[in-house]
Amino acid sequence: xxxxxxxxxxxxxxxxxxxxxxxxxxxxxxxxxxxxxxxxxxxxxxxxxxxxxxxxxxxxxxxxxxxxxxxxxxxxxxxxxxxxxxxxxxxxxxxxxxxxxxxxxxxxxxxxxxxxxxxxxxxxxxxxxxxxxxxxxxxxxxxxxxxxxxxxxxxxxxxxxxxxxxxxxxxxxxxxxxxxxxxxxxxxxxxxxxxxxxxxxxxxxxxxxxxxxxxxxxxxxxxxxxxxxxxxxxxxxxxxxxxxxxxxxxxxxxxxxxxxxxxxxxxxxxxxxxxxxxxxxxxxxxxxxxxxxxxxxxxxxxxxxxxxxxxxxxxxxxxxxxxxxxxxxxxxxxxxxxxx
Amino acid sequence: xxxxxxxxxxxxxxxxxxxxxxxxxxxxxxxxxxxxxxxxxxxxxxxxxxxxxxxxxxxxxxxxxxxxxxxxxxxxxxxxxxxxxxxxxxxxxxxxxxxxxxxxxxxxxxxxxxxxxxxxxxxxxxxxxxxxxxxxxxxxx
Ligand SMILES: Nc1nc2c(ncn2[C@@H]2O[C@H](COP(=O)(O)OP(=O)(O)O)[C@@H](O)[C@H]2O)c(=O)[nH]1
Ligand SMILES: [Mg+2]
Numbered sequence: 001x002x003x004x005x006x007x008x009x010x011x012x013x014x015x016x017x018x019x020x021x022x023x024x025x026x027x028x029x030x031x032x033x034x035x036x037x038x039x040x041x042x043x044x045x046x047x048x049x050x051x052x053x054x055x056x057x058x059x060x061x062x063x064x065x066x067x068x069x070x071x072x073x074x075x076x077x078x079x080x081x082x083x084x085x086x087x088x089x090x091x092x093x094x095x096x097x098x099x100x101x102x103x104x105x106x107x108x109x110x111x112x113x114x115x116x117x118x119x120x121x122x123x124x125x126x127x128x129x130x131x132x133x134x135x136x137x138x139x140x141x142x143x144x145x146x147x148x149x150x151x152x153x154x155x156x157x158x159x160x161x162x163x164x165x166x167x168x169x170x171x172x173x174x175x176x177x178x179x180x181x182x183x184x185x186x187x188x189x190x191x192x193x194x195x196x197x198x199x200x201x202x203x204x205x206x207x208x209x210x211x212x213x214x215x216x217x218x219x220x221x222x223x224x225x226x227x228x229x230x231x232x233x234x235x236x237x238x239x240x241x242x243x244x245x246x247x248x249x250x251x252x253x254x255x256x257x258x259x260x261x262x263x264x265x266x267x268x269x270x271x272x273x274x275x276x277x278x279x280x281x282x283x284x285x286x287x288x289x290x291x292x293x294x295x296x297x298x299x300x301x302x303x304x305x306x307x308x309x310x311x312x313x314x315x316x317x318x319x320x321x322x323x324x325x326x327x328x329x330x331x332x333x334x335x336x337x338x339x340x
Numbered sequence: 341x342x343x344x345x346x347x348x349x350x351x352x353x354x355x356x357x358x359x360x361x362x363x364x365x366x367x368x369x370x371x372x373x374x375x376x377x378x379x380x381x382x383x384x385x386x387x388x389x390x391x392x393x394x395x396x397x398x399x400x401x402x403x404x405x406x407x408x409x410x411x412x413x414x415x416x417x418x419x420x421x422x423x424x425x426x427x428x429x430x431x432x433x434x435x436x437x438x439x440x441x442x443x444x445x446x447x448x449x450x451x452x453x454x455x456x457x458x459x460x461x462x463x464x465x466x467x468x469x470x471x472x473x474x475x476x477x478x479x480x481x
Contacts, residue, residue, distance in 0.1 A: 013424060016394050016395065016396035017396055088372060088375060089375045089376065090367065090370045091377045095378065101391065102387065
């Protein structure tokens with residue numbers, strides 16, 4: 001039986017091995033992804049983002065226990081950064097997910113970011129597709145919210161959860177970085193700590209201003225009024241809920257699950273889910289184009305040719321920008337021109 | 341594809357609540373470029389083997405201080421075989437009496453290191469064990 005068939009039929013070990021091949025960008029991975037593609041599109045894809053230590057893994061532990069009560073099968077992907085120095089990593093998310101072990105309805109995979117340019121998002125997307133094809137009802141991806149990665153997760157997820165902790169520092173940082181804009185649900189975890197209410201009202205304000213700014217350019221207050229009015233009448237607008245939780249005790253997790261279900265229903269009923277599917281597939285398609293084009297280009301342009309370009313740049317006879325353009329021209333005239 | 345990082349599971353089975361040694365080893369392996377899936381304290385053999393399967397690791401390292409190796413190690417090895425993971429090398433660290441080491445090797449343990457072993461020795465042991473095991477891993481799609 002092929003690896004793909006084994007995955008579809010629920011063979012967990014085959015799934016684990018396929019995930020390795022994908023992660024290593026093995027030559028067989030495209031074949032596997034092509035095979036599983038038509039089995040994808042069924043799972044609810046959930047992204048959970050936040051700074052290290054905010055409680056994402058603990059939250060997933062509590063949330064997953066609850067989800068399992070309603071029979072959902074869960075695929076969990078926990079991504080942590082690789083060390084910049086050694087390329088190694090310590091992946092410790094399982095420490096917090098102890099309650100989920102030994103449950104056949106749950107599959108957990110830890111992944112290091114491996115620091116490849118744009119590689120993480122395509123590997124993540126591929127891993128998500130495998131879990132989707134393997135028949136998990138919900139696929140949850142945990143990522144550290146730094147730099148671009150949260151934006152990548154937005155293009156991967158149908159429901160994005162941003163996790164913050166009490167205290168304005170974290171929230172202001174989140175608002176500034178633009179991470180709030182991708183949130184469908186905001187969680188203030190560790191709400192057993194002080195300053196929860198202050199944090200909540202700050203975030204409420206930032207979210208309202210954020211969604212107002214997206215609507216048009218006129219006076220903010222008017223728009224907030226507008227939106228409030230619309231909210232009363234127009235069910236097509238999703239008001240981002242802010243949920244306070246204590247992941248370690250499970251407090252607030254019921255609310256979170258409820259909102260997750262509500263959001264999923266919302267995007268399905270408004271057709272938003274189709275737009276999200278579209279932008280996800282577009283991101284995957286474009287990153288494949290980039291990757292395959294780059295591979296082709298580096299195969300076609302000999303190493304000698306590239307080294308020569310570098311020498312010329314070093315001699316300051318040309319600049320890196322012109323040299324890159326020249327490379328493309330060289331590629332076009334030598335390999336593409338004669339085809340039409 | 342040989343430059344992909346080695347993925348290893350480091351776990352601390354048994355009931356004693358002390359994982360400093362395991363953490364030091366995890367860090368040393370990370371610094372040597374390995375990806376360490378660290379599962380923490382009080383892992384049952386079942387949990388360890390299940391995690392090793394899901395994570396598709398190339399090796400498993402367990403740290404045992406409680407003297408329970410005679411019970412825990414055979415259980416882990418049996419479960420590995422049951423799950424079709426008999427080829428995944430198991431390394432045992434901790435306080436293992438000299439007389440028991442041979443017995444562990446006979447059970448199929450790939451390496452044993454005591455409290456005195458330097459982290460660099462542990463790192464090269466892991467790398468050796470994994471690379472000598474490579475051709476046994478069947479990845480045919
Ligand atoms: N007091 C308190 N501690 C929490 C809460 N949630 C998580 N923690 C602790 O925060 C630490 C980091 O949690 P973890 O889930 O690993 O965070 P992650 O890095 O975001 O995945 C752990 O020690 C957790 O026990 C909470 O709601 N309240
Ligand atoms: Mg975590």
